[in-house]
Amino acid sequence: MSNKAQAKKIVIRGVLTVICIAGGFVFPLLFLLAAFFAWTIYSDLTDPKPTAPPGDAWYTRRWTVTAEDPEWKTYFLRFCESPAEEAFLEAMINGYKLLPNEGILVGSGLELNLQVEHKPYRVDFLVDKWLVAEIDGAAWHSSPEAVERDRIRDEFFVVNGFAVVRIPAKIVFTAPGKAIETVRTAVAGGAPSKKVVTTPPRASVAQSLLQAVKSVDKFVSEVEAGVTKASEIQSAIGFSRQSFAVEKMVTDSAIAAARNVVDLDEKLAADPNLRKNFDAVYARLEKAQSLRAEHGTKEAPTITISPISRPATHPDPDINKAIVVSYSILINDRSRYFDDVRKQILSDPRISAYVQSHLERQGCHAVWAQIMKADPAVVAYE
Incomplete structure (x- = not known):
């Protein structure tokens, strides 16, 4: 299901929840129905469904190729958008002995993904799911406007729990070992601290309904908070x-x-x-x-x-x-x-x-x- 379709269903259920709450003062059983709708909304918001990968044949080949295929490297290099990115990928593959594993490259205690979307951006390379590695060409990243745009982009990723390294294309071409060392140093520094999320034990139906009733107030509060946030x-x-x-x-x-x-x-x-x-x-x-x-x-x-x-x-x-x-x-x-x-x-x-x-x-x-x-x-x- 697309994000738009899911959002539309959540809005519809939200409206039904409000209607049932209003009707509950006349027919109390409607409070239970309102609680059910609120519970399903809460469930969808806290447990989003993953988006299916593209069905493109060439794209799929990258995600299915194995190390036994002598041409496996070509399926990854074709995702690079510049010669500098290709040179960096080659250096990483050689430096970390990376091999394909379901569309990503793994080896020597490191995982490398490329052209990863994190809307509204798409990163050149993502190391161990938390380190964003960008390869910067001087022609495209040296103007004052480009520097400011890159700063805003980096701040976005830092706010969202990533670390960012920017490697000049010149370094990749002239000293690939130095580019690899930049990544190695960042990885050794460790990932940024993140909040620990624990999964609560499965509740009974009665407990779920009770929690759903309580979540009605939370739902209304979140709506008010959303309006405030949009206004700000x-x-x-x-x-x-x-x-x-x-x-x-x-x-x-x-x-x-x-x-x-x-x-x-x-x-x-x-x-x-x-x-x-x-x-x-x-x-x-x-x-x-x-x-x-x-x-x-x-x-x-x-x-x-x-x-x-x-x-x-x-x-x-x-x-x-x-x-x-x-x-x-x-x-x-x-x-x-x-x-x-x-x-x-x-x-x-x-x-x-x-x-x-x-x-x-x-x-x-x-x-x-x-x-x-x-x-x-x-x-x-x-």
């Missing part, structure tokens, strides 16, 4: 979300206008008569604009976009964690959006000057600068 998140990053929305609006408008101009230029170039008529109309428009300027007509208003800034630390640790995660998602979405815009402009250089002119006429110079500073990593994957 909106207060912390609401302006940043609004700024990103305006950035998208003016950028999409600029690209659409640029494509219209390019299409018009093509039509005018193909039809001399149309070009002649257009030039005549355009000349009249310019004259009218000149007259308006002489009579003191005001220029078109510009658009002001507030800069996106990192939210302040919230005194409540749980709410602060939620704010960090939400801000990380916002920054990640914004980065991907501008990377996509940059790809569009690079794929059709004719629109570049028009997009820049359109944005700057609206006073959105910073948006154009952001487009030009977009992370080239996405472009390199083409």
Whole structure:
């Protein structure tokens, strides 16, 4: 079952729980039904079902290959997204004598997984389920924007109980032994401390129902806490979300206008008569604009976009964690959006000057600068 489908069922059962509680004051037996619904909601929230792995044939091959297959290494190398990642994986395999075991690599007391999703991110390598190893190419991780984005990403993983090491691609290529030593030192330092979670003994049906009745109040309290948390998140990053929305609006408008101009230029170039008529109309428009300027007509208003800034630390640790995660998602979405815009402009250089002119006429110079500073990593994957 997908996460969306499960969330929808939880919401429906929550509504039914509230209805049964309200009806219970008239028909007391409805309290038991409300308790049952609340218990199933609590069970789903505390015991999420694992997501099935992709059914892709090539993906499945990685998860089924064994060390007896002489080509087993190729099924893992193909998951790497850069030559530096391939070199690091080769070094780890040789340094730790790693062998495949149900889709991961194990050996010499170490476990290595790669391209592991932990939404909203995906890590290059995950060592022993707690050490995130990122291989950084200088071209993609040296700009101030990339450094800030990496810092936010690392903070997200640290908040969620991981440790992070970043290894420059140059080190992987020139001194792979040093890259392995970086991992070895981090592993020797031990995993970050985590809260111990114990599984309570199985309760009887009567005890379960009693606990479910008690959980009704807890459920209501959690709903109230969720509303409070959402309100605090909106207060912390609401302006940043609004700024990103305006950035998208003016950028999409600029690209659409640029494509219209390019299409018009093509039509005018193909039809001399149309070009002649257009030039005549355009000349009249310019004259009218000149007259308006002489009579003191005001220029078109510009658009002001507030800069996106990192939210302040919230005194409540749980709410602060939620704010960090939400801000990380916002920054990640914004980065991907501008990377996509940059790809569009690079794929059709004719629109570049028009997009820049359109944005700057609206006073959105910073948006154009952001487009030009977009992370080239996405472009390199083409």
